[in-house]
Amino acid sequence: MPGSTGVPPIQYGYGTASKALDLSVSYAVVTMDVPWSIVGEFVATPPQKIVEPTSMTLDALESMARSIPKVEVVFGIGGGTAHDAAKFVAMQQGCRLIQIPTMIGGDAALTPPVGVRKEGRVRYIGSVPCDRVVVDYAILQNAPPELVRIGACDCLSSETALHDWRIAAGADQAAWDEAVSHDACRTLDSIRRSRFQIHDCTPRGIRAIFDGFASYAKLALDLGNDRAQEGSEHFLAYFVEFLTKRPYVHGQLLGVCLAAVAYLFGESFSGLMSTLDDMGINTDPTRIGITADILIDALVGLQDFVREGGYYYTHVHERTISRTEARESVRALTSVK
Numbered sequence: 001m002p003g004s005t006g007v008p009p010i011q012y013g014y015g016t017a018s019k020a021l022d023l024s025v026s027y028a029v030v031t032m033d034v035p036w037s038i039v040g041e042f043v044a045t046p047p048q049k050i051v052e053p054t055s056m057t058l059d060a061l062e063s064m065a066r067s068i069p070k071v072e073v074v075f076g077i078g079g080g081t082a083h084d085a086a087k088f089v090a091m092q093q094g095c096r097l098i099q100i101p102t103m104i105g106g107d108a109a110l111t112p113p114v115g116v117r118k119e120g121r122v123r124y125i126g127s128v129p130c131d132r133v134v135v136d137y138a139i140l141q142n143a144p145p146e147l148v149r150i151g152a153c154d155c156l157s158s159e160t161a162l163h164d165w166r167i168a169a170g171a172d173q174a175a176w177d178e179a180v181s182h183d184a185c186r187t188l189d190s191i192r193r194s195r196f197q198i199h200d201c202t203p204r205g206i207r208a209i210f211d212g213f214a215s216y217a218k219l220a221l222d223l224g225n226d227r228a229q230e231g232s233e234h235f236l237a238y239f240v241e242f243l244t245k246r247p248y249v250h251g252q253l254l255g256v257c258l259a260a261v262a263y264l265f266g267e268s269f270s271g272l273m274s275t276l277d278d279m280g281i282n283t284d285p286t287r288i289g290i291t292a293d294i295l296i297d298a299l300v301g302l303q304d305f306v307r308e309g310g311y312y313y314t315h316v317h318e319r320t321i322s323r324t325e326a327r328e329s330v331r332a333l334t335s336v337k
Ligand SMILES: [Zn+2]
Pocket: 106, 107, 154, 234, 250, 254
């Protein structure tokens, strides 16, 4: 519902992007080179302004937002960075927001919170309503398949997150909600059932991922936190970003961190690895430039990181990871094929 910070409606189909961009009001576009070279050709009336976010720090976002004249609609076209930066502009201007993903790096297009980077950590500074998310199958099927499939990791994270939540509830550090956890498991099942469709990037596979995002976004609103979808696997991803000081495609990094955490804390590492494999998602950290040593350091130091960062209670809070365990976990990620 426009005007609320609920879960935005998703418009699925072929050719939906060009229809969404065929509008007679003033608009700006937050995007990157590659996505704009694809989507820009659908545009009938040029935007007032096209901006490329260079960094997600508050200063950089404010200066980007200042360069955009007052418009009625802002589009976020691309991956997570474009969606997050477009949310910031919509929040500053109070204008309508429409998100058009050209890859599926994660669930940023669907979630209302606006995140910025501060001293290497993500901080949320508000929420913004989104008019709709426009999913154009033709655009997503033209993207490199890996950059579509990996979106599923932001749903599969529910597997380790639910374990964390259960541990936290057992330690009186979180309230358990049976109905929400039941819905989260149902969403996980439907993602797993679509594994081959996700691998082939069919409309059903693409839709399964976005429906999963919408489901988890709704559960987060019902619950008032992200426990159904985010736990120690996300915290590990944030710590790797913090240590390496470079951006990643969220789903790619999350695939690695999810598998590492599932090996150490999860109940079904082999089940998860076979799902990821069927989806065509590789969890070898070196493929995305993370050395074994970095991942080992991140696992060993994770407990201090989550405590210092004030993250909510998970397995990591109560269980120290030794260097030997961390090494084994990293080996497990690279040896399963
Ligand atoms: Zn995520």
